[in-house]
Amino acid sequence: MKNMTQEPRNILSQHKVSITNPRIIVLDTLLDFGNPITIEELQSKLKGKVAKSTLYRVLNDLKKINILNEFTSPDNAVVVELILEEDSHHHHLFCSDCGEVIDVELSDEFEMMLVKEMEKVQKELNFEIKDHRVEMFGLCTDECSNCE
Amino acid sequence: MKNMTQEPRNILSQHKVSITNPRIIVLDTLLDFGNPITIEELQSKLKGKVAKSTLYRVLNDLKKINILNEFTSPDNAVVVELILEEDSHHHHLFCSDCGEVIDVELSDEFEMMLVKEMEKVQKELNFEIKDHRVEMFGLCTDECSNCE
DNA sequence: ACAATAAATGAGAATAAGTCTCATTTATTT
DNA sequence: AAATAAATGAGACTTATTCTCATTTATTGT
Ligand SMILES: [Mn+2]
Ligand SMILES: [Mn+2]
Ligand SMILES: [Zn+2]
Ligand SMILES: [Zn+2]
Numbered sequence: 001m002k003n004m005t006q007e008p009r010n011i012l013s014q015h016k017v018s019i020t021n022p023r024i025i026v027l028d029t030l031l032d033f034g035n036p037i038t039i040e041e042l043q044s045k046l047k048g049k050v051a052k053s054t055l056y057r058v059l060n061d062l063k064k065i066n067i068l069n070e071f072t073s074p075d076n077a078v079v080v081e082l083i084l085e086e087d088s089h090h091h092h093l094f095c096s097d098c099g100e101v102i103d104v105e106l107s108d109e110f111e112m113m114l115v116k117e118m119e120k121v122q123k124e125l126n127f128e129i130k131d132h133r134v135e136m137f138g139l140c141t142d143e144c145s146n147c148e
Numbered sequence: 149m150k151n152m153t154q155e156p157r158n159i160l161s162q163h164k165v166s167i168t169n170p171r172i173i174v175l176d177t178l179l180d181f182g183n184p185i186t187i188e189e190l191q192s193k194l195k196g197k198v199a200k201s202t203l204y205r206v207l208n209d210l211k212k213i214n215i216l217n218e219f220t221s222p223d224n225a226v227v228v229e230l231i232l233e234e235d236s237h238h239h240h241l242f243c244s245d246c247g248e249v250i251d252v253e254l255s256d257e258f259e260m261m262l263v264k265e266m267e268k269v270q271k272e273l274n275f276e277i278k279d280h281r282v283e284m285f286g287l288c289t290d291e292c293s294n295c296e
Numbered sequence: 297a298c299a300a301t302a303a304a305t306g307a308g309a310a311t312a313a314g315t316c317t318c319a320t321t322t323a324t325t326t
Numbered sequence: 327a328a329a330t331a332a333a334t335g336a337g338a339c340t341t342a343t344t345c346t347c348a349t350t351t352a353t354t355g356t
Contacts (some may be wrong), residue, residue, distance in 0.1 A: 014272050018352060020304060039342085051306045056343065058304095072220040078342090093275060102273065110265050118284060125250065127241060129286035136266060138277035166323060168333060187313085199335045204314060206333095226313085 006031060006084065015065040022050045026058045036081040036092065036101040038073070070099070074137055075099060089119065091134040098146035154232065163213040170198045175230070184229040184240065184249040186221070199259045222285055223247060234276060237280040246294035254282065 008027035012019045029045050030037065039059075039123050046055060059080060062068035070080050079101050089111070093102040118129045140146070156175035160167045177193050178185065187207075195250060208230060210216035218228050221242050227249050237259070241250040266277045289292070 018303070020352070022305070052342095053307075054305055058340080072224070076220070093269065093273065093277070095275070096278070102275070104269055104273070106265050107268075110261055113258055113261055114282070117254050120255075121241065121252055121284065122286075125241065125252070126289045127243070127250070127286050128289060129241070129284050130244070131285045133283040134262070135281045135283070136269065136277050137279045137281075138270075139277050141274045141276060143219070166332070168323070170334070199337095200313095201315075201336080202334055 011067065015067065015109060017061060022054045022102060023058050023061065024061075025049055026055065030080070030082045036079045037104070038077045038079050038099070040077065042080065071133070073099060091136070091139065093136045095140040095144065095146075096137055096138050098143065098144055100146055104136065105118060159215065165213060166210060170202045171206050171209065172212075174203065175195055178228070178230045183251065184227045184279065186225045186227050186247070189223065190228065219281070221247060221249060222283075239284070241284045241286065243288040243292065243294075244285055244294055245287050248288060248292065248294055252284065 008031070009019055009026040011027060012023055017023070025046065026042075033042075033045075039055075043052065043055060049113060050058070059068060059070075060084075061090075063070065067083050068080055069083050070078060071092070073079050074096060077099060079100065081103075088105060091105050093098075093104045095102075109111045114132060121127065122129050156179070157167055159175060160171055165171070173194065174190075177190065181190075181193075186289070191203060193199065198206070207216060207218075210230075211218065215231050216228055217231050218226060219240070221227050222244065225247060229251075236253060238253045241252045242248070243250075254255040262280060266280060269275065269296050270277050
């Protein structure tokens with residue numbers, strides 16, 4: 001049985017955000033794409049359906065309720081991705097050629113070691129570390145449909 | 149004895165880039181600041197000395213000869229830093245409050261483990277990984293002069 | 297279900313980071 | 327020192343994102 005939280009209407013009501021057409025459409029598009037997506041690509045998918053200003057507003061709404069992650073790719077494209085409850089902590093791999101962004105889960109041992117490193121840094125620099133991010137850069141090989 | 153490579157004129161001539169005033173001034177400012185700096189802050193330091201268009205051109209020149217690293221902070225500010233020969237591989241810590249960016253060197257054991265993780269990912273995803281970046285987010289504590 | 301109220305939207309104007317143009321200045325080469 | 331090539335400054339231009347405001351849509355209370 002499919003997770004109810006993945007329905008746009010449920011996601012919105014769970015977060016006490018009013019259910020509107022543009023919000024449903026944007027969520028649907030993000031859920032359907034299923035991967036990190038550039039604003040540019042998202043805009044092209046929504047052309048004629050959601051106004052540009054509304055798209056940015058909806059994305060901000062989703063950020064505010066902490067279900068949208070935003071970051072910048074090495075070629076300075078803004079990328080967003082939904083954070084679903086079922087998603088586990090992960091990182092990203094960027095293709096320098098086609099710009100594709102791929103989710104990557106690293107091993108628990110590695111994540112534990114990273115936490116230890118952060119604890120060391122915290123003490124040394126007297127800084128309270130809340131979060132981290134690991135980004136990997138490289139090149140898609142043969143099976144990428146975008147680069148060739 | 150101070151490293152000759154740290155003199156703007158030497159840096160430029162070593163990279164076969166012509167020695168001009170704006171380039172010297174920008175390099176001096178970056179060297180003097182000694183830390184990653186936002187474009188905004190850099191511009192304010194250069195106000196009246198180097199034209200905006202020239203600043204961007206010089207930064208591009210430095211990127212081309214691979215002595216400038218550029219990245220985006222979590223609040224979407226563009227940050228640059230000089231890559232000096234004496235610098236070792238390192239990562240960054242961002243204060244979510246004041247925006248400060250701090251260099252962080254992680255342990256060799258950690259870096260080795262990260263390389264191993266990347267090798268695993270490479271095989272699994274058939275992706276050629278060239279580089280990586282670890283970013284840590286948090287809050288400066290007491291001794292930060294910017295946040296208070 | 298219906299009116300009243302509050303919130304969200306669309307269209308396009310405004311803002312601002314970064315790029316481009318071109319006349320002038322500066323560096324390099326001869 | 328003159329000739330040539332490269333770099334600069336000023337401001338125009340481009341474009342991603344934000345803002346404004348009149349209209350539409352959602353929510354609430356009856
Ligand atoms: Mn992801
Ligand atoms: Mn650094
Ligand atoms: Zn690719
Ligand atoms: Zn701080």
